[in-house]
Amino acid sequence: MTTVPAAAIACGILLGAGLWLLLVRLPFMRPVSFVERIEPQLKAQNVESRLLMAADHNLTPFGPLERIVRPLIRDGLAKLGRFNLGSSVLARRLAQAGISKLPVHFRAEQLLWAVGGFLATVGLIALGAMAGRFSPVLAVVVAAGSAVGGFLFRDYWLGVQIRKREGRMMAEFPSLAELMALAVGAGESATGALDRVCRSARGELAKEFEKVLAETRAGKPLVEALQEFSSRTDLGPLIRFVDGIIVAVERGTPLADVLRAQAQDVRDTAKRDLMESAGKKEIAMMVPLVFGVLPLTVVFAVFPGLAALSLNL
Structure with missing residues (x-):
């Protein structure tokens, strides 16, 4: 595959993503929620002017792109939350790690890690395609695997944080x-x-x-x-x-x-754990001793005798 078709494929993907984003954000494609319907009748609850409200801070350095994609992420997380049976367990794990986040925010962070891994892999695949090395099946498998790996790695890192804190x-x-x-x-x-x-x-x-x-x-x-x-x-x-x-x-x-x-x-x-760790380290030290130090000792002990025998011969 030459450079021109690879660039055309990339431009086509970006164009398709933009058209899909415009389509799904149309009013008739987005049903009005119950909160949005009753919000005009509850404005008396909040008399603060919107001009004086603090602006939302971006969680990522993407700026306007994050504000455009944020509603889609929020809707996707709301749909995934219906099938999420471990929200209470996740809240407990976040408390164990000392992280003051809601489970939905952690899931959003996991999605960002997955998207980051996917985009990095797609970038590498595009570079390989420009160089003339491209396999569609391998590209799809690697891109999907990187997205799943990024999602799961964030959960693994949460476990690491819990163990360090404990x-x-x-x-x-x-x-x-x-x-x-x-x-x-x-x-x-x-x-x-x-x-x-x-x-x-x-x-x-x-x-x-x-x-x-x-x-x-x-x-x-x-x-x-x-x-x-x-x-x-x-x-x-x-x-x-x-x-x-x-x-x-x-x-x-x-x-x-x-x-x-x-x-x-x-x-x-703590003393018992230290003694157990010392016992494990002692066993681990036998590996370099048996396979590294001991053969050298045998060589140094035997080589002078072999040299003397060869000289006598």
Whole structure:
């Protein structure tokens, strides 16, 4: 395929996409939603002038193109949301990663990653077509695979963010538990101990405690706020820590002893994890030792004898 047909195909694709965009945005192709029908009767609810409203910020550097395509993306996400059975699970995973986004916004970000991978692949395919190397079947498979891969890679990266954040929380947990135990032992209540931890510490776990404290100050019972915090994490030691606080608050048992025991439990768990990691590293070190160092040692030990024998011969 020469350069002229490849450019013609690219121009045809762009022209077709533009005509399709104009067609689907016509009034008779876009039904009026219920919100748009009742909006004129509810204008008294919002007396602010539209001229004084803050303009919407673009999420991507595409400028006007994003504003043109945004309604299509919103409609597509609304239709996909009907078949999305994991929105509650996704909201929980976003909370575990410390990302303050709605599930629909994360899905939109996934679509942007998919579109980015698709466009990058199409660009590479176009360069290959201009150079005379073009296979329609391979191009379609690679372009579709790159789009699906971009969509799934964003979900994988969310899992990586969750694991990194949970690692930081577990590293901070023993010190914060000891600080809470000292505060409770000095006469502070559970809420006061949380307040002291939030004012003294910085980190991911301190931010979670800040959320619990904010919910408590807003009128929610401390036990209920702690239970919601426990439901947002999958860390076993942290769940046991929160359950211990809940039991101590409900039954009136000494809270300082519970906190110290929980902190010691986490430190013992960290030591066991460190010993397990050291054992795995020790086994991994056997590979270069057996296949790298040991053969060289044998060569250096045997070569002088072989050289002496050859000289005597």
